[in-house]
Amino acid sequence: MVPVVAALLAALQVPGAPESSGGPGILAIEGARILTMTGSPVDSGTVLIADGKVKAVGASVEVPADAKRIDARGKTLIPGLIDALSRLYLYPEELTESTALAPEFRIVDGIDPYAKHTDEVLRYGVTAVHVAPGNRSLIGGTTAVLKVEPQAGTVELVTDCAAVRGQIGVPAGDTNSSLARLTTYAAIRDALLSTRDDLFTRGKYDRDVARYDKKRAEALTKAGGDVVKAQLPERPRKPGTDRTNAVLARVLKGEIPLQIEAYRVADILNALRLKDEFGIPLVLLGCSEGYRIPDEIARRHVPVIVAPVSLSFSGPAPLRYGEHSRANAAVLAKAGVNVALGVGGADGLHSKFVRACAAVAAANGLDRDLALRAVTVNAAEILGASNRIGTIADGKDADLVLLDGDPLSTLSTVEMVVLDGAVAYQKGADR
Amino acid sequence: MKAPAIRALACLTVALLGTATVAHTQNLLVKGGRVWTGKGEAMEKADVLIADGKIAAVGADVSAPEGTRVLDAAGKWVLPGFIDARSHLGLAPGELDETVTPLATDTEVLDALWADRDEVRRAARSGVTSLLLSPGDANPIAGPCAVVKLGRHTVLKRDATLNLVLSASALMYDRRPTSMPGLLDMVRQALADARDKPAGSGPLVKVVGGEMPVTIACDGISDVERATQLATEFHARASVATVEALDKLADILPGTGVSAICPPLGATPAERFLQAPGRLAAKGVKLAFSSLAPTTDECDLRTSAALAAAAGLPADAALRALTCDAAEILGVGDRVGSLEKGKDADLVIIAGDPLDIAAPIDCVIIDGDITYQREGT
Numbered sequence: 001m002v003p004v005v006a007a008l009l010a011a012l013q014v015p016g017a018p019e020s021s022g023g024p025g026i027l028a029i030e031g032a033r034i035l036t037m038t039g040s041p042v043d044s045g046t047v048l049i050a051d052g053k054v055k056a057v058g059a060s061v062e063v064p065a066d067a068k069r070i071d072a073r074g075k076t077l078i079p080g081l082i083d084a085l086s087r088l089y090l091y092p093e094e095l096t097e098s099t100a101l102a103p104e105f106r107i108v109d110g111i112d113p114y115a116k117h118t119d120e121v122l123r124y125g126v127t128a129v130h131v132a133p134g135n136r137s138l139i140g141g142t143t144a145v146l147k148v149e150p151q152a153g154t155v156e157l158v159t160d161c162a163a164v165r166g167q168i169g170v171p172a173g174d175t176n177s178s179l180a181r182l183t184t185y186a187a188i189r190d191a192l193l194s195t196r197d198d199l200f201t202r203g204k205y206d207r208d209v210a211r212y213d214k215k216r217a218e219a220l221t222k223a224g225g226d227v228v229k230a231q232l233p234e235r236p237r238k239p240g241t242d243r244t245n246a247v248l249a250r251v252l253k254g255e256i257p258l259q260i261e262a263y264r265v266a267d268i269l270n271a272l273r274l275k276d277e278f279g280i281p282l283v284l285l286g287c288s289e290g291y292r293i294p295d296e297i298a299r300r301h302v303p304v305i306v307a308p309v310s311l312s313f314s315g316p317a318p319l320r321y322g323e324h325s326r327a328n329a330a331v332l333a334k335a336g337v338n339v340a341l342g343v344g345g346a347d348g349l350h351s352k353f354v355r356a357c358a359a360v361a362a363a364n365g366l367d368r369d370l371a372l373r374a375v376t377v378n379a380a381e382i383l384g385a386s387n388r389i390g391t392i393a394d395g396k397d398a399d400l401v402l403l404d405g406d407p408l409s410t411l412s413t414v415e416m417v418v419l420d421g422a423v424a425y426q427k428g429a430d431r
Numbered sequence: 432m433k434a435p436a437i438r439a440l441a442c443l444t445v446a447l448l449g450t451a452t453v454a455h456t457q458n459l460l461v462k463g464g465r466v467w468t469g470k471g472e473a474m475e476k477a478d479v480l481i482a483d484g485k486i487a488a489v490g491a492d493v494s495a496p497e498g499t500r501v502l503d504a505a506g507k508w509v510l511p512g513f514i515d516a517r518s519h520l521g522l523a524p525g526e527l528d529e530t531v532t533p534l535a536t537d538t539e540v541l542d543a544l545w546a547d548r549d550e551v552r553r554a555a556r557s558g559v560t561s562l563l564l565s566p567g568d569a570n571p572i573a574g575p576c577a578v579v580k581l582g583r584h585t586v587l588k589r590d591a592t593l594n595l596v597l598s599a600s601a602l603m604y605d606r607r608p609t610s611m612p613g614l615l616d617m618v619r620q621a622l623a624d625a626r627d628k629p630a631g632s633g634p635l636v637k638v639v640g641g642e643m644p645v646t647i648a649c650d651g652i653s654d655v656e657r658a659t660q661l662a663t664e665f666h667a668r669a670s671v672a673t674v675e676a677l678d679k680l681a682d683i684l685p686g687t688g689v690s691a692i693c694p695p696l697g698a699t700p701a702e703r704f705l706q707a708p709g710r711l712a713a714k715g716v717k718l719a720f721s722s723l724a725p726t727t728d729e730c731d732l733r734t735s736a737a738l739a740a741a742a743g744l745p746a747d748a749a750l751r752a753l754t755c756d757a758a759e760i761l762g763v764g765d766r767v768g769s770l771e772k773g774k775d776a777d778l779v780i781i782a783g784d785p786l787d788i789a790a791p792i793d794c795v796i797i798d799g800d801i802t803y804q805r806e807g808t
Contacts, residue, residue, distance in 0.1 A: 311728035312697030349700040359788035
């Protein structure tokens, strides 16, 4: 057991370094229609894989003689699917903790590497999931993107800090209390205000100290190094307790996005006001009534993770979702919003329905190409993970799904899943 | 004193005009689609003629009277409207159960129906044209269920089925029954009374006479076993609805004549649940799908069929479960569930394979009215 745990910790501590490599050797998937999600599809192309990464993609890729070849003629190859809102790898109670403001919490510290069902989710072509702290807290902590592993015991991080997760009006939504709704907005605003104040005070102190150091040095030089004779300036007073929240400070500096879970129009508008006031990068999560104010969201260039897409996948439909519409993603995308889809499943196993969600969105007006992008490249971009996942391109993680037909059609089946360059599932191989 | 009379006259006029409008429902010809009637193979490039809310003809090159509105269905699928075999849609919260009376044989759930709701319209847009409106699960005999239409005329059949509940949800601490044996005894006694000394023509009498099907809500597998025993004992036409024991139904139902009402499969993602409809169909069990709305999404009836199909349910069986098999289980197969001359004109037109979730619903017709038409079609 020990080596597994050690390997797990290593994987957790070194984000960006895949623990499971593609193994020795080169893999070539040949003849498939490749939807790279970056540029136009390649009708009959080859993907070359080595060391867990894509080494080459295109219609005319030279395959080394020692490569293992997979004949994929007549099939379609897409990047591994991403569930932009999942509960995979989480213990159920992870989502009910209720500290008011805990931006420093990290969801990666609470994941269960022995979680069940990961293999089943993987077989549906889902290779990465976005997991987030619960929404009972106003700010629940930082979210993460994890690979979906075929075996229990290992977890590979894509990023341990996709965003800082907060919520506006979520628990209030279950009682539809306007007061509770305002309280959540005001508390998050307050946290941002005090962090900004603190950043300002800190910044001023740092500048004052720099000025002081310079003046002191000058005075000393003037006095020939004699401390007693020198006319030394007064040392600036250190501000009180450092209340600066390092994580929120990073949000204010624009380094990581604030991801606000909000469903109803009032709550979404409040989230947008936070962006207007603080100029922070904002991602909307949930956003079920976004279709009512698509232009408000679009003109601020705020990306949206639409979740849930279908209330059947998310468990009993709480009041909080407001007027849920299946056309939500379509309306937002038409207004120019960058949209990702999350299953928002009641438990981790629901993440297998990523493709079904894209299909539901497409049947309700989302452009078919965009529907597929919403569960691959767009999701990766919104989650800050597009350097590794979401597209089939040179240097990207070799997470690939091979299907026997149109990837958006639920009549098509997943024939093979490649994770980090290794064949993690092959239809008919094990069952 | 004259005012009421005038009002009454006005009402009468409106009623008459209303009737007149209904009588003149526009004739429709759904032309050139891939028509799956529910009876046999799909017909390529076939037409469906609709007159007075009913199907007037189905086949190749159907001729329509002059002035008939034509809907071009070339390249599209044309099917009977979907039937949701168990739903509480349109019932106001808190109006599901009369919990004081455990044997609510005469409590009409229909009286609580509130059809003018967004979720009812949304369900119609997803292709559902009829549903079994069921009371909640708080009484052993929860009352008669109505089959309602999601169009202009809501009631298809008032006392379509009787809803029995053989699960712990029907036990109360302050009224009988308080235990499962107590519950079974109560239900069995009520059915035996109706059989041995029938009085009137209430739902229970119709059930033991085989006129009215029972839908039995169950939790675990032992509840299902009791349900099948009860159905056999009283020769009742029965179906069981369970979420928890769906994956075990194929071990119990085959050979009993009892049908299965499957819960929304999107809510039960484990493979053993997704494969359950396929296993049931393989063993000859008739099945239907249900939404259980508003607890889950009312728009996912087709999603359930598609997920089941992807997990092994043959396409034809999946479509039958959505349409004609559901109609038969609910005892309304004479009116809905298939595209045949004389049946209600409830149709769904889909731009693609109905079992592909990504294929959009283009048009929904209920009783000959175009209830929904997708933008740009």
